[in-house]
Amino acid sequence: MFNNVWETWGVCSEEENDKKIIKILAPQLKKEDIKVEVLKNHLEVSAEKEGDFLTSFSHLIHIGDYDPSTIEASLEEGVLTIKIEKKEEAKPRSIKIKG
Numbered sequence: 745m746f747n748n749v750w751e752t753w754g755v756c757s758e759e760e761n762d763k764k765i766i767k768i769l770a771p772q773l774k775k776e777d778i779k780v781e782v783l784k785n786h787l788e789v790s791a792e793k794e795g796d797f798l799t800s801f802s803h804l805i806h807i808g809d810y811d812p813s814t815i816e817a818s819l820e821e822g823v824l825t826i827k828i829e830k831k832e833e834a835k836p837r838s839i840k841i842k843g
Contacts, residue, residue, distance in 0.1 A: 771822040809834035
């Protein structure tokens, strides 16, 4: 899984079984530091933490074919994982040929 190289912003995404899985590097952040919001056809992930240095980032992800009501997010070992399922109408389907 995740054969992709992490992008410059520490974000990697992949589709698997009608689900988009997004992983974002978030070292030294706690779940309380991170905000995930749906904005129309986009998912905005942002974080801010104050300490010796101010750590902040914001990333906008297009989710047009995905159902925002299915979003799940978890934070483990410094990696934020977001899973979101495709909308039913966006899933592939077979067409029966008549005749």
